[in-house]
Amino acid sequence: MFPAKVYSERRAKLRKELSKGLVLFLGNQDSAFNYPANTYSFRQDSSFLYFFGLDHPDLAGVIDLDNGTDHVFGNDLDINDIIWMGKQPTIKEQALNVGVDNTAPLKELSVLIKDALEKGRMIHFLPPYRGETTLWLSDLLDLHHLKLREHASIELIKGVIKLRMVKDDLEIDEIEKMINVAWLMHTTAMKMAKPGVVEQEIAGVIEGIALSHGGPVSFPVILSINGQTLHNHYHGNTLSEGRMLVIDAGCESDLHYASDITRTVPVGGKFTQRQKEIYEVVLKANLAATGAVKIGVPFREIHLLAATEIVKGLKALGLMKGDVKEAVNKGAHTLFFPHGLGHPMGLDVHDLEGLGEIFVGYDNEVIRSKEFGLAFLRFGRKLQKNFVMTIEPGIYFIPELIDSWKNENKMAEFINYDKVETYKDFGGIRIEDDILVTDNGARVLGKPIPKTVEEVEKTMKS
Template sequence: MFTPDTYAARRAALAQQAGSGLILLLGNADSPMNYTDNIYPFRQDSSFLYTFGLDMPGLAGVIDIDADTATLYGDDVSLDGIVWIGPQATLAELARSVGVIEAKPLAKLADRIAKARDAGRAVHYLPPYRAELRLWLAELLSLYVNAVDAGVSEKLTQAMIALRSIKSDAEIAQMENALDVAQRMHLLAMRSARNGVKEQEIVGLMTGLAASQGRALAYPIIFSRDGHILHNHGHGYTLKTGDLVVNDAGAESPLHYASDITRTTPVGGRFSERQRVVYQAVLDAQLAAIDAMKPGISYREIHDHAARVLVAGVEPLALFKASAEEVVHSGAYALLFPHGLGHHIGLDVHDMEALGEDRVGYGEGVSRSNEFGRRSLRLGKPLHAGNVVTVEPGAYFIPALIERWEAEGRHASLINYASFNACKDFGGIRIEDDVLVTAGGARVLGKPIPKTVADVEALASA
């Protein structure tokens, strides 16, 4: 954990922005897979982790804004529990470890909330994203379950987003710790992507490497020669020379900060000429985006800049019939690049999106587009020093999308459908890094992972 003072300072900053009343933060509970005692690996709620730091089920925290106090609610482990999980720290000891003086049994939480409501005090809570949290809030607040969302505190939610959006040096260190493991996972995958090897074998190697370091995956691994399927979690294909494999994989740090890296590898160690052209265009787009990042510029501007570089880079394939500026302005580029350039990353791989994707990624004069492609941009608002975001342009040839757009005659004057149809067997390419916005620009976090054509070919053929 961080120091007790760190968590105390976070709670104080949150209280200062939330106004008055109580702040109620619920931790996650164990989730059974198929019966009560067979549970999924526990993952604490990230906002609870941020403010109370304790990584175990059955906890809740209350911050009394007006009294300037914090209380941890939970229960000491019973003797029966100790038999199964061993001796545990007491609730009071846990509270002290995160700078909280007062610790009370969980059964007393309902009375605390009821008294505050009877006194007309506000009870601020965040949007619930799990059914059990919604049910717990409904019980504590005497609400119908379908009324819980309407009572979410916009003030508290915006305050939490503002605080978590700016990463401290200690948080950056955690993210680079996670990236150390991610780097090793990607190097292993690049060396292992050989003719005759099954995708699932390489996924198993990466998963095992993370587990050997005591780390959880930050998200389910995407490792597929069908890279045009953006979130393909199937791993049943046997690789063959000439395939392109998209590997989107990351691990968590000991304190659950995420890493999120994508590389694309040619099986057999050499890109074909067509693959090389598209790969270099994607890489140029990523490098141009990182170079353009700085405080004050909107990420939507960076997205469009990357798209223009990408479209210009694939000119040798004659995919488009107009200038890069015209193709991007029209939205025709999204046939090749149908997703957003990136998103916040931190305690969540898509950081804070449980609090509302538009709340996190928009505002400050920028609203989400309804246009295909741009509407999938999860982050559009201006960047600030201390933000950490992913930069992940890609190029994909999605047969169903090509066929639909061609049948509709969409952007027919700008898109060369004959060239797109000739590439239906291509698959996809994505290149992604985690990038810190600094006062003067941006810095790619973590140790370098090969991404130039020469470096990727060298590693994949070694």
């Protein structure tokens, strides 16, 4: 974990964002896999990690805004626990490592909360996303579980987002270490992408690389020759010549900072002319978007710039037609690029998404669109220094979407449906990097992962 003062300072900064009452952070609990004692591997809540740093189940943190104290609640192990888990530091010792002096057993938490409720004190909490936490909060606050979300503290949500969005050097270092592991995952996948190999053979190896270097993966590996399906977790296809393999995968550090990288490679190691043409368009959109990153620029503008590059490229290839600007304004590109350009990344791979995308990605200046395509953009507001974002444009040929648009003759002034028909067997391409917003623009984080046609082909041959 980071030095104790990192956590003390984070809590001190949070105090400045809030007015009065108690701030309650519940850590995650173990969650049963198929019977109570066989649990999913434990993942701590990211906001709890950020402010209290401790990484095991059954902990709660409280910041008392009125008297200036911080508290950790948790139970010390008894002899029965020690038989199974070995001796562990006491809660008191653990709390000191994150700069907290006050500790108490978990049962004291309900006493504190009950007392606060009786006195009518404000209790700030974040919206829960897990069943166990929902029930725990519901019991503590004596509030029906369906009412929790609407009672979550907007003041706290906004304060946590403000702090966690801006990464410090320690955090950036953690993220870069994990992009370097992703480098190994992706270059290994590239070398394995040969005809006859089953997707799961590669997916298993790269997940193993994540686990061997910290791990686990930061989200379930996406690895598919059917890259036109955006989040494809089926790994049973056999790779065949002529298909593109989309690999979207990253991992978590010991402290749970993420990486999230996508590369798309031709099975067998050599791009066909048709693959190369589409690939170059996506690459150009990726580079143009990265080049446009600047403090104060709304991410939505950068998203639309990537869309513009995609329309220009597809027009040059005869797949689209008409006025480029008008096509983007009307959303004609969303037939091929139906998702957003990227998202914040940090302790969560979609950082802070559990607190509500509307608070994370939008504000009074940039309002979320309801239109198909733009509505999927998770983040639209102005970029600030030391935001970490993904840049991940893509072009996909989704047969069902093409049929649906064609049947309605939708955007026919911008789309050459006859030509698009001939690409229904193509699949999809996405190229994703993780970038840091700096004073000078963007820095692509980590060890460069092969990205140009030449780099990818060279890596696949080696």
